[in-house]
Amino acid sequence: MEPRQSSPASPLLEVSGLGIELDTHRGPARAVRDVGFSLAQGETLGLIGESGSGKSLTAMALMGLLPQGARTQGSVRLAGQELLTLSDAQMCRIRGQRIGMIFQEPMTALNPVHTIGAQVAEPLRLHKGLSARHAREAALELLHRVGIPQPAQRIDAYPHQFSGGQRQRITIAMALACQPDLLIADEPTTALDVTVQQQILDLIADLVDERGMSLILISHDLGVISQNVDRMLVMYGGMVVESGSTEQVFQHMAHPYTRGLLAARPHMASAGGAHKARLSTIAGTVPELADLPEGCPFAGRCGFTADPCWSERPAAREPQAGHRVRCLREEAMAAAPPGLAGAQA
Structure with missing residues (x-):
């Protein structure tokens, strides 16, 4: 299934500076940090990252379904209406009618x-x-x-x-x-076998096209994202580390984490034959929210980590129009073979 072309219409959804702070057993922790994106009517957007990267929490903020005690900052506007300041009763009128959600466990x-x-x-x-x-x-x-x-x-x-x-x-x-104007699908195929997964994804795509809805598809699978959305956000540690059109990101992966995710995917060629290569992995594990560094959230797991990465928050830059990335080690990573960035053999 080919990704659909995005609509030139004005944004249906505008998210800017979204931050979410949660209370944990170790005190307050920033679970989502400075997330921003826009979505036009009829456009499809993918959110990808490991568990704990902030994907689902971002979606819950759009739905007004954050955990008790969660604190938000920034702005979420649906067709010009600010959602973060609405009461529970007002959000109940938005959920289902303006925004629909498919949860990962039916x-x-x-x-x-x-x-x-x-x-x-x-x-x-x-x-x-x-x-x-x-x-x-x-x-x-x-x-x-x-x-x-x-x-x-x-x-x-x-x-x-x-x-x-x-x-x-x-x-x-x-x-x-x-x-609804906007459909959020949060890992909608997690518990399904491969054949049924594709049927569900095809059904969602058909319905989105048929009804002219916007779609946010949340997944940890790069293959699912590559085939089903116009644009994508790569999230890690509650931050968007890379974003752009799906074609841009896959052709010019500019962040070590994005490259690590791709390198860690199993390939048919490695499943058999005379040469069986070990599957690449990203070193370490996703840290707890309270342990995220002040600077780049991927510092420590990244093979290009330098001292400034721990304390200096990377600013977003555009290697090409519409393609944004947050990384302090751009030159070092660009010089490395794509399969080595952010991953270990």
């Missing part, structure tokens, strides 16, 4: 004691004011559209009576019920 997103028909119909009754009969009819159409077999016979079934892939299709129907 069994936790679905209520086990309610039928799937009731759950898909609920946002239609809540946000659109439909009667029970009309909401049920609309839910039936949605279940048919997302590929649930025999929806008329299964609309009164419960979540445990469906396979993992079917449950994810049901959560997609719920997210799309009110035809």
